[in-house]
Amino acid sequence: MINTDKIRSDFKIFDGKKVPVYLDSACMSLKPNSVIEAMNGYYYEFPACTNRSPHKLGQKATKKVEEARKNIAKFINANNEKEIIFTRNTTEGINLLVNSFPFEKGDIVLITDKEHNSNLVPWLRLKEKVGIILKIIKGNDDGTFNLENFKKEVLGAKFVSIVHTSNLDGVTNPAKEIIEIAHQNGALVHLDCAQSIAHQKIDVKKLDADFIAFSGHKMMGPTGTGVFYGKQKLLEKLSPFMVGGDTVLSSTYESYEMLEIPEKFEAGLQDYAGIIGLGEAVKYLGKLDYKDIEEHELKLNKYITEELQKFPQIKIIGSADPSLRSGVVNFYIENTDMHKFAIMLDEIAGIAVRSGQHCVHSWFHSKKIYNSLRVSFYVYNTMEEAEVFINSLTKIFKIL
Amino acid sequence: MPCIVALIVFGIMGIFSASQRALAKEALDCVFKRVTFRPCNTGFAEKVKGKLIGKVLKRSTFLAKLLNKYYEVFSWIFFILMVGSTIWVLRGGYNFYVYGSCNGLNSSGFCAFDPSGSNNKVTPLGDSETCGTVQKTEKTVTLKNVDLSSFPTKNVxxxxxxxxxxxYACDYSRKAYPDILKLVKNKNANYIFAHYPAKGEVTNSLANAGYCINKDYKEKFWDWNSYLFTTDKNYILDPANLNTMLTKFSFDVQKINECVNSIETKDAVEAEVKELNKTNIYGTPTIFINSKAFVGPKPYRVYRSAINRFIFF
Structure with missing residues (x-):
């Protein structure tokens, strides 16, 4: 069981008098002190280049960065740390894939109908540039994945790139089945794990995922950090789209010799402090039991869902069943701009929630919904905060 | 409507703050969309509304409900108030420039640009000690039916x-004097000087002396006049120093003294004061520029504006 008091004591933001009611973890999670201290440790104690510098500071920085890589590999149960490529975020990871994989004209790529722009726009670009055929797998009305549709569409597909847990409604797609079906049909699969990585155990071996991408900032890690995972044999076949410093073993005026994975994909000097912080975030998450996280989020989600259902004008996006929506409750009111609600909640009780189209514009446009208000929680949120949110929302409804 | 208000408010604030400038740009975009009959898709109007209602809701549900219901009405009211206050501020700025007071000519109400009201301070007539602001309307001060022919005149x-x-005894007259001199010189204006013995007996003798000097020495009067306005007040007001001062200017001391003490001079000066009182003067200095009255020591630009006919309202 999650001890929120103990967890909250690990976060400086919860100290002091004006503590925010932070319900926007689907966008950005809060960072425990240990992550910030680890980053500061780099800047204060060994702010050097990794790999190339022979001095002690450089060696220490290299050791810490590689430790982080190992921790992350272990965290997702990768075969080895070579399969872990550091990126700036999920978006960069997906761009790396899209631009490095040998896609050809006519290749069929499948995505779902509620992809974040990160897993939509790069494919649209590829469609324009290379001429791939991009197919959208239509989901069920309650936001769940439609396996039947998928089975039909996957025939002849070369690649499947789908969101694991949607930031729109919190619904998790059945990745294992999807991957199995895709592989049976000769298609490779990439999972966008930006939203899922912090809320459920990701085991790339069990899932048999070919590629996954995720961001540090949603899993208590620093902003500007991310990971792109790929099976080693697949990564070795990719041709990096960004090259230069740190990606080559040697070069002449006429040629160059690329480094092995993962370095060949990590062009330029990396965010070492961020990577070390991300390693620390993974350590912190490793101490938590994912079953406890899921149970805690469900408790909060259930309460908020039940309370919201008392307002007839509110429409919850995705399944009515909170157990299918992870730590996300996203709702809207027809013909109403939800920005106003988000701002009022912030003004009334310092409640941080997200309003807008949550980078899933395509879904909102197809449904002709202007925008929505998303409440998302994590291990540090309490039932009292959920109550503050409901009470404040009730107050707003009284004046409308 | 809230977008227009926001555009103006943030536009002004944006002059000083970059963060407000971004809001002004957002408001501008919103206004542009609205005038081209498109929805304001920045959410700006809703953001502003949400913030305002949220702040009120923290304190009173009733007021928040009212604000939410009549938001457009309140926006209009604030818009009208804003336009009104903007006009008021511009009017104040104009008044301050051309009259030296935000409230208009010779008006001594509070003015942010001149908080001490120094541009309207006068020496009240007949008061031997105090100098200060006397609030009267300038419209009653006029040169109509006032005969100034007996007063020293130049540049006819x-x-x-x-x-x-x-x-001579009034600090505010002394303050205004150099500016008037400069104005007359620059514009070669017809200049009439009238000494008003505002401080009673103590200033009467200087009025009499001035009358006599003007009568007998004409052009030399102006040097005498400048001397009195620029020399230490206590010194010139001391009757014991009159002869020394007269000597300094090579005047015939005995003749001037006889003239000063003569009944004829006293009557003439009294007649002059009576004539000046016809202007409804209530304090010194009072300056008429082409018949427009300026009471109190105004900044030079005020006199210049008046003489250049820069005053439109």
């Missing part, structure tokens, strides 16, 4: 006419 035939009614 000038295009503009400046009449300076001042008192």
């Amino acid at each position: 035939g000038g295009k503009d006419t400046v009449v300076f009614i001042g008192c």
